Amino acid sequence: MRFLSLVLLAVSAAAPLHAAGFDRPIPQAQSATAEVWFAFACLALLAALYAVHWLVTRR
Template sequence: MRRLILPIATLFASPAIAESFDRPIPQAQSATAEFWYAMACIALLAAMLAVHGLVSRR
């Protein structure tokens, strides 16, 4: 069984079997996505200010 491990590992790790990597093409960001990103940033800041207010009272 130990003699089979190296040939099997070599067979499965062969670069001839592997596919080439195709880089994804970045898409342009839409105005709607920019709007929702801005809303999420504002909501995060508001939540951080609320937590700061709660923690500073104690």
């Protein structure tokens, strides 16, 4: 039984050595729609930051 557990441990330890290599993903170009939404999100963030600034300075 001890020999069987050692064999299973050795096989499971060697399993990652047989894994396939990592292929880097190729980045895709950003669409014009995504750029518009990103610009909208940036403007919304700036507006929220200004609103917080305005609320804090009022107190």
